[in-house]
Amino acid sequence: MTKNTGDPALARRLKNLERAIRAHDSLIVGWLAAKLGDAEVARDIAQEAYLRAWRYAQEAPIDNPRALLFKTAANLAANEFVARRRARLRGPQAGETGPDGTFDDLASDAPSPEQTALARSDARLSLAAIDALPRKVRRAFVMSRFEERTYGEIADELSVSVSSVEKYIITALKALRAAVEKGSENAGKATVVDFPARRLKRRRK
Amino acid sequence: MRENQNRDEEAARWTARRLSGEMSPEETAGFEAWLADPENRAAFEACAAAAASLDAHAASLLAASFEEELHAEQAARESRRRSWTAGALAASLAAVAAAGLIAAFVIGGRDAVARYATARGETLRVSLADESLVTLNTASRIEVAYSKRARRINLVEGEALFDVRRDPEKPFLVATRHGEVSVTGTVFAVRSDDAQTDVFVVSGAVSVAPPANGAVMVLAGQRVAMDGSGRSSAVEAFDPNLALAWREGKARFRNAPLGEAIAELNRYFERPLTLGDPSLADRPVTGEFDIRDQQTAINALVVAFDLEPHAENGSIVLEPASR
Numbered sequence: 001m002t003k004n005t006g007d008p009a010l011a012r013r014l015k016n017l018e019r020a021i022r023a024h025d026s027l028i029v030g031w032l033a034a035k036l037g038d039a040e041v042a043r044d045i046a047q048e049a050y051l052r053a054w055r056y057a058q059e060a061p062i063d064n065p066r067a068l069l070f071k072t073a074a075n076l077a078a079n080e081f082v083a084r085r086r087a088r089l090r091g092p093q094a095g096e097t098g099p100d101g102t103f104d105d106l107a108s109d110a111p112s113p114e115q116t117a118l119a120r121s122d123a124r125l126s127l128a129a130i131d132a133l134p135r136k137v138r139r140a141f142v143m144s145r146f147e148e149r150t151y152g153e154i155a156d157e158l159s160v161s162v163s164s165v166e167k168y169i170i171t172a173l174k175a176l177r178a179a180v181e182k183g184s185e186n187a188g189k190a191t192v193v194d195f196p197a198r199r200l201k202r203r204r205k
Numbered sequence: 206m207r208e209n210q211n212r213d214e215e216a217a218r219w220t221a222r223r224l225s226g227e228m229s230p231e232e233t234a235g236f237e238a239w240l241a242d243p244e245n246r247a248a249f250e251a252c253a254a255a256a257a258s259l260d261a262h263a264a265s266l267l268a269a270s271f272e273e274e275l276h277a278e279q280a281a282r283e284s285r286r287r288s289w290t291a292g293a294l295a296a297s298l299a300a301v302a303a304a305g306l307i308a309a310f311v312i313g314g315r316d317a318v319a320r321y322a323t324a325r326g327e328t329l330r331v332s333l334a335d336e337s338l339v340t341l342n343t344a345s346r347i348e349v350a351y352s353k354r355a356r357r358i359n360l361v362e363g364e365a366l367f368d369v370r371r372d373p374e375k376p377f378l379v380a381t382r383h384g385e386v387s388v389t390g391t392v393f394a395v396r397s398d399d400a401q402t403d404v405f406v407v408s409g410a411v412s413v414a415p416p417a418n419g420a421v422m423v424l425a426g427q428r429v430a431m432d433g434s435g436r437s438s439a440v441e442a443f444d445p446n447l448a449l450a451w452r453e454g455k456a457r458f459r460n461a462p463l464g465e466a467i468a469e470l471n472r473y474f475e476r477p478l479t480l481g482d483p484s485l486a487d488r489p490v491t492g493e494f495d496i497r498d499q500q501t502a503i504n505a506l507v508v509a510f511d512l513e514p515h516a517e518n519g520s521i522v523l524e525p526a527s528r
Contacts, residue, residue: 019354024279029416031278035271039417039435066279074271075264082264126258130266135273142270144224145256146263151225157274169221177217177255 010058017057020065021050028073035077045080049073081146129179133172140165141172209248215239216248220256322346323363326473326497328451337377338368342396342451343473343496351375364396366407366452383431384415391425394449401432405448413437456494463510466490474499476516478506481524485510 025046032042049072053065062068130138136158143149143157144165151165158165219236222228228236240246259266321341323329329341334351341347345363349356356377358367369377371390379386381397391409395402404413405428414420417435428443450457456473458466464486471477473496480486488510494502503514503521512523 022355026414026416027278027282028275031275033417033435043416067276070272070275070279071268074275075268077271078264078267081267085263123258123261126255127262130259139270139273142266145259146267147270148226150227166221166225169224170217173217173220173252173256174213176258177213177252180255180258181251 009061013057013062014054017053017062017065017068020069021053024066024069028069032073032077036080041080045076046073049076052076085146125179125183126176129175130172133175136160137168137171140168141176144169209244212245212248213252216245216252219249220252223253224256319349320347321349325475328454335370335372335375337370340366340368340452342366360395360397360402362397364394364451366392366394366449368392381431383433384413384435384437387412387414387420393423401430403428403430405443405445407445407449450493451496454495454497456496458490458492458494460489460491462486463488463490470494470496470502473497474502477520478503479520479522481522485512485523485525 028049029039029042029046032045033039036042036045049069052072053068056062056068056072057065130141133141139158140154143154144151149157151162151169154165155162160168219239222232222236240249321329321331321339323341323343323345325344327341327343331339331341333339333349333356335356337356339347339349339358342364345365346361347365348359348361350359351357354375356372356375358365358377358379360379360381365379367377367379367388369388369390369392373389376387376389379395381395381402383397383402386393386395386404388409388411391411392407393409393411394405394407396405397403404411404423406423406425408425410422410424412420413423413429413431415431415435415437418437421429421437421440423429423440426442426445427440428448429440430438432438444459447457447459456466456469458469461469464480467478467480476499490509492505492509494505496502503523506512506523507514510523511526513526514521514523516522
């Protein structure tokens with residue numbers, strides 16, 4: 001893992017990273033454990049993040065070791081989250097709208113290549129739209145849609161009222177819908193999106 | 206350009222209510238009624254599809270959100286830390302870090318590491334670079350890694366008593382597989398086996414940090430345990446004459462179950478003692494044993510409990526005397 005070179009810049013880099021790991025390990029592991037509900041998985045993911053950061057440090061300069069650790073741990077945690085969500089969707093409840101009222105059914109069918117292409121162009125506009133939103137609006141939507149947190153939890157996280165959270169979500173939905181419809185208008189076609197395959201056929205005329 | 210702005214507003218509102226997952230039965234009924242209008246339904250479905258339009262990017266959006274949470278958490282800790290007045294306490298709590306893994310990781314890096322170990326029945330007294338003293342009890346192993354910022358000890362197994370020279374600039378950190386203990390200067394013992402880590406504080410105060418709950422302060426005369434759950438037990442008083450008798454080459458018990466006393470003695474003896482009759486395990490033991498002399502210990506037990514020892518498969522079985 002450790003290259004035995006006489007490179008003093010590398011040595012300094014690794015030393016700084018090591019210091020950052022020591023200083024932030026309890027924060028990272030504690031946060032991961034709370035996020036994933038499992039201390040052991042948290043430990044594993046933190047360890048993986050440190051190893052990745054360590055490998056990265058062998059190759060490239062690092063401006064801010066702490067930011068690198070946070071980013072790496074956040075990426076790994078996000079992957080774990082998405083993997084769990086997928087596993088849940090493949091489970092017995094796949095295809096239903098969950099009791100939590102989310103829209104998993106709209107996302108769970110395996111898309112055709114055309115649909116994937118369409119989804120990609122929709123997503124590009126949607127991504128631009130969500131990036132353009134104020135930070136709290138964006139985070140409220142992401143926490144609700146992808147973490148399935150309640151509006152109360154989101155309100156705590158963002159230090160705002162529950163009714164503000166609901167307003168943020170409405171703002172985000174309107175912006176996303178406008179982006180999706182803009183994509184559709186650009187393609188010169190109707191805006192009903194419940195059957196994307198049929199929509200594609202119409203589009204080819 | 207739109208006459209349907211009201212409808213779109215309502216659609217976004219209903220979609221937000223649905224996303225909340227907290228709709229009352231009345232609300233759901235209202236929603237169903239609204240949805241009965243095909244144009245409303247189309248507007249709702251467009252909103253729902255918009256909500257789902259980013260699903261392919263869930264991971265990157267979540268990662269960005271998580272990253273913000275970590276930075277916010279860090280900022281919150283920073284300000285809490287600054288608000289503490291007691292410097293030494295702050296230093297020890299701020300240094301709260303991880304157990305075995307991180308210690309192994311750091312030690313695997315580039316710090317010079319000194320290792321000390323004892324065999325069963327042995328004790329070892331070591332003076333460290335900063336003149337702190339470590340006394341290793343039986344069958345114990347430590348790794349010592351001192352850096353400019355901290356004095357790190359990894360207690361790989363067994364038990365050690367630390368008499369730490371005070372240095373507020375460099376916390377003294379003892380990691381075991383169950384958590385970390387940090388001090389700036391004091392006397393305390395840490396004992397770690399597969400099941401748990403016990404911390405006994407002789408003087409001063411230490412901060413004990415298992416991974417799953419926050420740091421716990423343990424004061425002189427108190428002990429605490431951490432186990433594999435990553436949490437700490439309640440802090441309670443202990444008697445150093447019993448718990449730390451090993452420093453004088455003794456094991457002392459006061460009304461301890463015989464089974465426990467034998468397990469304790471077996472930490473020191475090459476040939477373990479076992480009880481031939483399980484009912485003996487609950488008999489109370491009070492007394493002092495010489496942990497460097499197994500024969501004397503066996504004789505004391507034989508006399509006190511009316512037992513007969515015999516050798517069997519490398520161990521010594523204590524049976525009730527037949528008569």
